[in-house]
Amino acid sequence: MKKFVTLGFILFIFAVVAIMLIGSKSKGPNSVIPGPIVKGASTSLNLDLQEIAKHNSINDCWMILESKVYNITQVLQIHPAGADVILPYCGKDGVKGFTTKDSGSGKNHSQNTYALLNNFYIGEVGQTINTGKTNVPTILPDLLRENDEEFE
Amino acid sequence: MDLRNKPTRVWYKFIVLILIVFFPILPWLGMLPLGQRFANFSTTFRSLGQICSLLGFSLFAVNLILITRIKFLDKLFLGLDKVYKDHHNLGGIALVLLLFHPVFLATGLLPIAPKTSLSFFLPLELQRIDLLTGKTALFSMIILLAITFYTKLPYHIWKLTHKLLGFVFPIVMIHILFVNSDVSSNGLLKFYLFFLSFLAIAGFVYRAVLGRYVVKRKEYVIKTVTFFTEKILEIVFSPLNDKIQFNPGQFIYLKIPDISNEDHPFSIISSGNQNEFSLLIKKEGDYTNKLSKELKGKKALIEGPFGNFNYSHYVDKKQIWIAGGIGLAPFLSFAFDLENRKGNINIDLFYSVRDESELVYLKQLKEIEKLKTGFKIYPYISSKQGRLNVNFIRQFSNNCDSVIFICGPALMMSDLKKQFIQKGVSPKLINLEDFNYK
Numbered sequence: 091m092k093k094f095v096t097l098g099f100i101l102f103i104f105a106v107v108a109i110m111l112i113g114s115k116s117k118g119p120n121s122v123i124p125g126p127i128v129k130g131a132s133t134s135l136n137l138d139l140q141e142i143a144k145h146n147s148i149n150d151c152w153m154i155l156e157s158k159v160y161n162i163t164q165v166l167q168i169h170p171a172g173a174d175v176i177l178p179y180c181g182k183d184g185v186k187g188f189t190t191k192d193s194g195s196g197k198n199h200s201q202n203t204y205a206l207l208n209n210f211y212i213g214e215v216g217q218t219i220n221t222g223k224t225n226v227p228t229i230l231p232d233l234l235r236e237n238d239e240e241f242e
Numbered sequence: 243m244d245l246r247n248k249p250t251r252v253w254y255k256f257i258v259l260i261l262i263v264f265f266p267i268l269p270w271l272g273m274l275p276l277g278q279r280f281a282n283f284s285t286t287f288r289s290l291g292q293i294c295s296l297l298g299f300s301l302f303a304v305n306l307i308l309i310t311r312i313k314f315l316d317k318l319f320l321g322l323d324k325v326y327k328d329h330h331n332l333g334g335i336a337l338v339l340l341l342f343h344p345v346f347l348a349t350g351l352l353p354i355a356p357k358t359s360l361s362f363f364l365p366l367e368l369q370r371i372d373l374l375t376g377k378t379a380l381f382s383m384i385i386l387l388a389i390t391f392y393t394k395l396p397y398h399i400w401k402l403t404h405k406l407l408g409f410v411f412p413i414v415m416i417h418i419l420f421v422n423s424d425v426s427s428n429g430l431l432k433f434y435l436f437f438l439s440f441l442a443i444a445g446f447v448y449r450a451v452l453g454r455y456v457v458k459r460k461e462y463v464i465k466t467v468t469f470f471t472e473k474i475l476e477i478v479f480s481p482l483n484d485k486i487q488f489n490p491g492q493f494i495y496l497k498i499p500d501i502s503n504e505d506h507p508f509s510i511i512s513s514g515n516q517n518e519f520s521l522l523i524k525k526e527g528d529y530t531n532k533l534s535k536e537l538k539g540k541k542a543l544i545e546g547p548f549g550n551f552n553y554s555h556y557v558d559k560k561q562i563w564i565a566g567g568i569g570l571a572p573f574l575s576f577a578f579d580l581e582n583r584k585g586n587i588n589i590d591l592f593y594s595v596r597d598e599s600e601l602v603y604l605k606q607l608k609e610i611e612k613l614k615t616g617f618k619i620y621p622y623i624s625s626k627q628g629r630l631n632v633n634f635i636r637q638f639s640n641n642c643d644s645v646i647f648i649c650g651p652a653l654m655m656s657d658l659k660k661q662f663i664q665k666g667v668s669p670k671l672i673n674l675e676d677f678n679y680k
Contacts, residue, residue: 091334092391098338099384105345106363112352113360164354168284170274200421202372209355 136218146181148173152212153184159217160210255319255328262304262438266296269431287350291343292423298339299414299435303442305333306408310445311457311495311548322507322548323493323676337387340380375417382410396528398504408446415439459497459543460484465518467535470602473525474568475533476511479542480518486547490514490554490575491675494546496521501532505545509571509649509675513578522602524568551675553589554579556645562635563591564658566650567600572675573649574603577610580617587616590639594622594630594650630654632661642666649675 135141137159145152151163153176162180166173179187189198213219270292271279279289308315308329311322319325348359361373368374389395389403418435448456462479469475486494488510497505506529512519525531553561553576565573570593580587595601607619620638622630646662648655655674663669 091331095334095337095387095391098334098341099388102338102341102345105342105349109345109348109352109359110363113348113356167282168288168350168354170288172274172278200372200423202421205361206351206355206358209358 134218134220137213137215139215142215143181148177148180151176151180153179153188154182154215155184155188155207157215159212159215160207161212162207162210165206165210252320258318259304259328259332263297263300266300266431266434267293269428269434270296273428284350284353287346291346291350294339294343294346296435298336298343299418300438301332301336301339302411302414303438305329305336306411306442307445308332310449311545313548316548316550321550321676323551327676333387334391337383340383344376344380372417372420375413375420379410379413379417382413383407386410398502398528401504405450408450411439411442411446454503457545459545460486462542462544464498464537464540464542467533467538469535471599474522474600474602475525476520476522477533477537478518478520479544482541485517486519486544487515488512488519488547489552490579491551491572492547492549492575493572494521494544494548497543497545498537498540499543500540501537502529504529505543506530507546507548509549509575510547511571511574511578513575513582522568522571522574549675551647551649551673553647554583557583557585557587559588560639560641560644561587561589562639562644562646563589564630564635564646564648564650565591565593566630566648566654567595569648569650569675570603571649573647574607576647577607577617580614581610587614589617590635591617591619592622592630592635593619594624594654596623596625598623630658632658632665636665644671646672647675648672652676 142152142154142159145161148166149163151161151166153160153162162176166176169176175187176184278285280286308325311325315325316322319328344362348362351359363377386403386407389400393400395403415436461482463482465478465480467475467477488494490513491509493507493509495505495507497503508521508523510519511522523530523533525533551572553563563573563576573591573593577591580589591607593601593604593607601621604619604621611617611619618638622634624630627634642665644667646667648658655676659669659672659674662672
C-alpha cells in the first residue's frame with residue numbers, strides 16, 4: 091500500500107505542477123470572439139442587442155447577464171445539464187434561466203460557476219470593443235452579491 | 243455463519259464494502275445520460291473528478307466505521323487484525339482518490355478556462371467556503387497520512403496525529419454541503435452520504451473521543467508477573483467481576499491505567515473459558531517496556547476477545563502450526579486446548595526462535611506431546627539453522643492438504659506463505675495471525 095500511495099503522491103505532484111504551468115502560461119481568459127478574421131474588416135464592434143442576437147447557435151453563443159455580455163460557446167461543451175437548456179438564451183438575456191437553473195432545481199448557480207463565467211466576459215451591453223482584446227472584470231456580477239445569502 | 247467455511251466468508255466482506263462504497267455512483271449515473279457525462283475531454287475529466295470524490299468520501303467514512311472495534315466487524319472480516327489491515331489499505335486508496343478529485347476537475351477546465359484551473363490549488367480564498375474547506379481537508383489528509391505511511395513516530399504520538407483525521411472528516415462534509423454540485427440536487431445521494439457520515443462520526447466519537455468512558459471493558463487484577471527472560475514475560479489476570487469468554491487463539495486489548503491510557507492487543511495463551519487467563523508478552527516497544535514485576539496487584543481493563551485465528555475449525559484435518567518468536571502465544575492456547583480434546587489429531591508445531599535462550603514453555607509443550615498422540619513439536623533455532631523455510635517443514639510435514647497456521651514477524655509470515663504457495667499449497671489453507679499490526 092505504501093508503494094501505491096507513493097505513486098499516487100508523485101503523480102499528484104506532477105499533475106499539479108503541469109496544471110499550474112499550463113494555467114499560468116495561458117494568454118488569458120477566453121474572451122476572444124470566434125470567427126474568421128476578414129481582411130479589411132473593421133476591428134471594432136458595438137455590443138448592441140442586434141449584434142448580440144446574431145450569436146445564437148450552439149457553435150456561437152453569446153448571453154447577457156445583468157448588462158454584461160459573455161461568449162459562452164465553450165461552456166456549452168461542459169454544461170452539466172447539457173447544451174439544450176442554455177440554447178434558448180443564446181443571443182439574449184439569460185438572467186431568468188441562469189439564476190433559477192431554468193429546467194432544473196430552481197436554485198442559482200454556484201459561486202464557482204460565476205467565477206468561471208469571468209473567463210468569457212466580452213464587454214458591457216452598448217459598449218464598443220476592439221475585436222481580439224480581452225477584458226476581465228475583477229468584480230463579480232451583481233447577481234452574485236444579490237444571491238450570496240443563499241450560500242450562507 | 244459457518245465459521246469453517248472460510249473462503250466464502252472472505253467474500254462477504256468484499257461484497258459489503260463494494261456495496262457501501264460504490265452505491266453513491268448509482269444515483270449519480272442516473273442524473274444525466276452517460277453520453278453527456280463523457281461527451282468530450284472536459285466533461286470526461288469533470289465526471290472522473292466527481293467519481294473520485296464520491297468513492298473517496300465513502301471510503302473515508304467506511305474507514306472511520308472500521309475503527310469502532312464492534313464485534314460485528316470482527317466476525318465479518320474474520321478477525322479484528324484483518325479489520326485494521328483493511329483500514330490501512332482502504333485509507334491509502336481513499337487518499338489517492340481524493341488527491342485526484344481536484345486534479346481531474348482542474349484538468350477538465352484547462353482547455354476552456356485555464357486560469358480557473360489554478361483556483362483548485364492556489365492559496366486559500368477565505369471567502370469561498372467550498373474551496374477553503376476542500377483545500378484545508380485535502381492538505382490536512384496529506385500531512386496526516388504522510389505521517390502514517392512514511393514516519394516511525396513513537397506509538398502514542400503517531401496515534402494522536404492519526405486521530406486528527408476524524409476531525410478532518412467534518413470539514414469534508416462542509417465542503418460537500420457548500421460545493422453546490424450533483425450531491426445537493428439529488429435527494430437520494432444527499433441522504434445516503436449524510437447517513438454514511440452520521441455513522442462515521444458516531445463511530446469516531448464512540449471510539450476515539452468517548453472511548454475511555456463508553457467502551458465496555460472488564461475489570462481484572464494482575465495476579466502474577468513472571469519473567470522467562472529479560473524481555474519475555476507472562477502475566478496472569480484474575481477477574482474482579484465478570485470474566486471474558488474466549489476461544490483458543492483469540493486476543494484482547496489490555497489497558498493498565500497505572501502505566502498508560504493506551505490499550506494494546508495481546509494474544510491469550512490460556513485454553514479457553516477459564517476464570518483467569520494469561521498473556522505472553524515480549525518487551526519491544528514503549529508500552530511493553532513499561533511492564534514490570536511492580537504491576538502485580540494493579541488493576542487492568544480488558545476489552546474483547548477478538549479474532550478468528552482458531553485451529554478447532556479444522557480438527558479433522560492435518561495441521562501445521564508455525565510460530566516465530568513471541569508468535570508462539572496463540573499456539574500455546576491451541577496446545578493447552580488440545581489437552582482437553584478427545585479424538586485423533588495430526589498436528590505439527592514448528593517453533594522458531596533466533597536463540598535457544600528465547601525458547602519458552604518448551605517443557606509444557608513437550609509434556610503435551612507425550613500425552614497427546616498426533617501432536618509433535620519441532621523447535622528451530624534460526625541463528626544455527628538459518629531462516630525457517632518450507633523445505634525444512636516438509637521434511638516432517640509433507641501434506642499439501644494440511645491446514646497451515648502461521649504467527650510471527652511480518653516478513654517471516656509473508657515469506658513462508660509465498661513459499662507454501664510456490665510449492666502448490668492453496669492460499670485458502672493458509673491462516674495468518676496479523677500479529678504485527680498490534
